[in-house]
Amino acid sequence: MNAPRPVNAIVEQCQALFEDLHFNAVKEWKAAVPGRKAIGYMPVYVPRELVHAAGMLPVGILGGGDALEVIQGDAYYQSYICRIPRSTIELALTGRLDSLDGMLFPSICDVIRNLSGMWQILFKDKYVKYIDVPQNYVDNIGGSFYVHEMQTLREDLGRLRGAPITDAELNASIAVYNDNRAAIRDLYTYRAVKPWQAPTSEVYLLLRAGMVLPPEAHTALVREYLAATDLVPRAKRDNARVVINGSFCEQPPLALIKSIEMSGCYIVDDDFILVTRWLLDDVPANSDPLQELSKAFLHRSASTAAKYDAKREEKGVFLMKQVKTRGAEGVIFAAPSFCDPALLERPMLQDVLGRQKIPHTAFKYAENTGQMAPIREQAGTFADSIKLWSAA
Amino acid sequence: MNTIAMPETKKKPVVQKEDAMNLQKELINQNYMELATARANNRKVSATFVPGNLNELLMCFDFARSLPETNALQNGMRKKSGKMIMDAERDGQSEDVCTYVKADLGMMMGGEIGPTGDPLPRPDILLLSYTGCFTFMKWFELVRHKYGCETVMLHVPYQGEGRIQPAMRDYVVKQLKETVIPTLERISGVKFDIDRLRQYMKESVKAEEDLVRVLQSAKNRPSPIDGYFGAVYYIGPIFTAFRGTPEATQYYNVLRQEIEQRVREGKGPITPEGEMGEEKYRLVVEGPPNWTSFRDFWKMFYEEGAVVVSSTYAKVGGLYDFGFRHDPDHPLESLADYCLGCYTNLNLPSRIDMICRYIDEYQADGLLINSIKSCNSFSAGQLLILREVEKRTGKPAAFIETDLVDPRYFSAANVKNRLESYFQMVKQKRTTGVGAGVQPVIPIAAAH
Numbered sequence: 001m002n003a004p005r006p007v008n009a010i011v012e013q014c015q016a017l018f019e020d021l022h023f024n025a026v027k028e029w030k031a032a033v034p035g036r037k038a039i040g041y042m043p044v045y046v047p048r049e050l051v052h053a054a055g056m057l058p059v060g061i062l063g064g065g066d067a068l069e070v071i072q073g074d075a076y077y078q079s080y081i082c083r084i085p086r087s088t089i090e091l092a093l094t095g096r097l098d099s100l101d102g103m104l105f106p107s108i109c110d111v112i113r114n115l116s117g118m119w120q121i122l123f124k125d126k127y128v129k130y131i132d133v134p135q136n137y138v139d140n141i142g143g144s145f146y147v148h149e150m151q152t153l154r155e156d157l158g159r160l161r162g163a164p165i166t167d168a169e170l171n172a173s174i175a176v177y178n179d180n181r182a183a184i185r186d187l188y189t190y191r192a193v194k195p196w197q198a199p200t201s202e203v204y205l206l207l208r209a210g211m212v213l214p215p216e217a218h219t220a221l222v223r224e225y226l227a228a229t230d231l232v233p234r235a236k237r238d239n240a241r242v243v244i245n246g247s248f249c250e251q252p253p254l255a256l257i258k259s260i261e262m263s264g265c266y267i268v269d270d271d272f273i274l275v276t277r278w279l280l281d282d283v284p285a286n287s288d289p290l291q292e293l294s295k296a297f298l299h300r301s302a303s304t305a306a307k308y309d310a311k312r313e314e315k316g317v318f319l320m321k322q323v324k325t326r327g328a329e330g331v332i333f334a335a336p337s338f339c340d341p342a343l344l345e346r347p348m349l350q351d352v353l354g355r356q357k358i359p360h361t362a363f364k365y366a367e368n369t370g371q372m373a374p375i376r377e378q379a380g381t382f383a384d385s386i387k388l389w390s391a392a
Numbered sequence: 393m394n395t396i397a398m399p400e401t402k403k404k405p406v407v408q409k410e411d412a413m414n415l416q417k418e419l420i421n422q423n424y425m426e427l428a429t430a431r432a433n434n435r436k437v438s439a440t441f442v443p444g445n446l447n448e449l450l451m452c453f454d455f456a457r458s459l460p461e462t463n464a465l466q467n468g469m470r471k472k473s474g475k476m477i478m479d480a481e482r483d484g485q486s487e488d489v490c491t492y493v494k495a496d497l498g499m500m501m502g503g504e505i506g507p508t509g510d511p512l513p514r515p516d517i518l519l520l521s522y523t524g525c526f527t528f529m530k531w532f533e534l535v536r537h538k539y540g541c542e543t544v545m546l547h548v549p550y551q552g553e554g555r556i557q558p559a560m561r562d563y564v565v566k567q568l569k570e571t572v573i574p575t576l577e578r579i580s581g582v583k584f585d586i587d588r589l590r591q592y593m594k595e596s597v598k599a600e601e602d603l604v605r606v607l608q609s610a611k612n613r614p615s616p617i618d619g620y621f622g623a624v625y626y627i628g629p630i631f632t633a634f635r636g637t638p639e640a641t642q643y644y645n646v647l648r649q650e651i652e653q654r655v656r657e658g659k660g661p662i663t664p665e666g667e668m669g670e671e672k673y674r675l676v677v678e679g680p681p682n683w684t685s686f687r688d689f690w691k692m693f694y695e696e697g698a699v700v701v702s703s704t705y706a707k708v709g710g711l712y713d714f715g716f717r718h719d720p721d722h723p724l725e726s727l728a729d730y731c732l733g734c735y736t737n738l739n740l741p742s743r744i745d746m747i748c749r750y751i752d753e754y755q756a757d758g759l760l761i762n763s764i765k766s767c768n769s770f771s772a773g774q775l776l777i778l779r780e781v782e783k784r785t786g787k788p789a790a791f792i793e794t795d796l797v798d799p800r801y802f803s804a805a806n807v808k809n810r811l812e813s814y815f816q817m818v819k820q821k822r823t824t825g826v827g828a829g830v831q832p833v834i835p836i837a838a839a840h
Binding site: 076078085105107108109110111114115117121122134135136305312338339343345348351364 | 526545563773
């Protein structure tokens with residue numbers, strides 16, 4: 001029996017996967033069995049179960065990060081548009097996404113929406129689908145539309161693989177992703193209880209690993225990390241407990257996350273890579289799969305700026321729940337520059353927090369932000385202010 | 393003693409107006425007056441967006457109808473939006489987001505006073521026609537959050553595949569039947585009468601027919617209209633509170649006749665400074681105009697003899713020139729199709745097809761893209777649009793950057809410089825015939 005790996009070995013594996021902008025893990029997975037296909041997807045959420053049920057690998061594409069120099073991608077975008085689409089195009093134009101047989105673009109904002117059309121023009125040999133998730137949450141209205149969207153995707157993927165996707169396959173995939181979501185929920189719960197044992201710089205790498213690994217392997221990796229990190233006590237600090245909000249699409253550099261932690265914060269919840277925990281609980285895996293996925297989306301999914309709040313009083317409820325259930329003392333709004341969803345949402349959330357007397361601070365970043373000192377100063381001052389002036 | 397002759401005071405050019413222009417101005421002012429007196433007249437007020445503006449439906453409930461985008465652009469043209477935007481930014485809005493939103497929020501913060509200086513009451517209902525622009529969702533959420541206005545969502549799916557699928561139409565119709573109409577009934581206290589909707593749509597069709605004829609008159613040489621700067625006035629009534637009214641029908645009828653007369657007389661467009669001189673350049677323009685320096689911007693074109701023969705912005709509130717008409721026999725379905733077909737709800741390949749078609753059908757010399765800093769719906773992907781259109785048509789394209797209503801983002805010198813270079817390029821390409829398979833007029837060797 002293999003000895004359990006130490007936590008740093010697990011983190012190193014995740015870091016290697018995160019840093020690999022050639023997606024070798026995807027290539028290796030495809031090469032292992034001839035004929036395998038991989039389908040990329042962008043934030044915030046796609047029903048990955050359908051891709052998995054087709055026997056394909058869902059691959060989360062989150063831009064090129066700070067390690068990718070964008071040269072060609074900049075020729076496609078004006079300066080006042082965020083960086084994720086230009087680095088994503090850069091990845092594709094430089095051949096780094098050649099292992100993908102298709103791309104899914106969920107309805108998150110106009111930039112990603114228009115990127116789907118650009119992909120259709122630039123990469124005519126790839127399957128491209130825009131996923132329009134419903135903004136009406138009534139089962140026989142938005143739900144019917146969403147089931148139809150998923151059915152279209154199901155049929156397309158079936159054509160791509162050469163055989164229709166069965167309900168049994170879908171239900172099996174739902175079960176696999178239920179396990180994955182449960183593992184992520186446990187990871188987030190663990191981190192909130194013992195943030196010194198699960199720094200977010202490590203948790204983040206675990207989530208990123210899930211973007212290129214099959215879900216079964218990712219679930220095992222998350223469980224392995226939880227066991228390993230619990231074995232070796234780490235130093236506990238008197239840090240301020242914060243929630244990060246606004247980072248659901250273009251990702252901050254890893255150094256930014258580390259800087260926030262180094263400045264005296266424990267990140268006890270966040271909205272990084274929401275697809276990993278968008279559906280809040282287990283989806284029944286023994287029924288009509290598309291109906292169950294639809295109901296889960298409509299009634300039991302997370303909240304983010306790209307999702308309409310049907311009533312005024314719903315605004316900020318999810319964020320407040322994060323703050324309360326995770327025992328957070330403040331919120332850091334970390335939004336990418338030019339991000340319409342995050343930046344338009346922010347004033348409303350700040351208002352809700354203000355009325356609840358929850359401290360908050362805000363800054364903007366880009367995926368290639370290099371100067372961390374201002375972030376450390378701002379986060380550090382924020383943490384200090386929480387410690388100094390919050391009620392005991 | 394010698395006296396120095398003082399230069400004559402340069403008179404400000406008198407803006408030339410024709411009957412249709414006066415009618416249009418009356419209509420817009422009339423609507424603002426209706427809004428100003430709505431409370432006194434016990435009328436409820438609705439707000440909705442230009443793309444997906446279900447004006448005929450709103451009229452069925454006797455709403456006084458406000459279009460926040462139009463309010464923002466009117467404030468822009470009246471030089472009021474700059475302060476409103478800064479007020480909104482001081483209140484916490486980001487400098488990166490849509491300036492229509494900030495102008496609207498800034499206007500509301502300043503008290504319920506509209507662009508004309510008359511009261512502009514807070515809406516009783518926000519019909520969130522979620523068509524073609526993500527920001528719309530957040531805009532009305534922001535207004536709802538701050539002012540407690542009731543909001544009803546109409547989610548209009550995006551034409552990701554470049555066509556309207558039955559499921560998309562069904563989804564919109566179902567929302568109309570089961571959420572939108574019941575909400576409008578409750579807020580207004582007026583029972584929905586589908587025959588009333590049909591009646592309004594019968595009027596809409598007449599106006600739509602005439603509008604298309606007006607817009608397509610630009611296929612003539614010279615074009616009797618400017619399909620961008622002039623067209624934003626023409627589309628005013630039909631894209632705002634008047635589609636479906638006899639007043640709009642009358643306006644478009646008068647306008648069409650005026651334009652047809654101009655065609656018969658071989659005249660070019662009317663500009664704020666009078667008849668445009670010789671038509672030297674014919675352009676297609678993609679993207680909204682800048683409103684804060686609208687006249688100055690337009691002048692940069694007509695001074696050079698450049699006329700815009702067609703624009704995509706003139707279709708932002710409805711695409712009629714490819715055949716769509718409101719259909720009184722299928723009223724809800726055609727409301728759905730209207731929303732689904734607005735320009736910014738089309739995917740990028742469809743937008744490119746449309747622009748190439750315009751360049752061909754209107755015999756344009758090229759494409760100009762006015763990229764708006766705060767509008768991702770239009771702007772994201774425009775650089776690819778530019779290259780694709782150039783590739784497919786062989787015609788030159790140019791790119792300038794301004795903004796909707798933030799005066800800080802209009803650099804007149806920069807824009808004029810780029811336009812002049814572009815017109816020179818168009819002229820040069822015409823002279824030398826440089827393009828696929830065409831030989832230069834002056835062989836290089838002979839030039840030495």
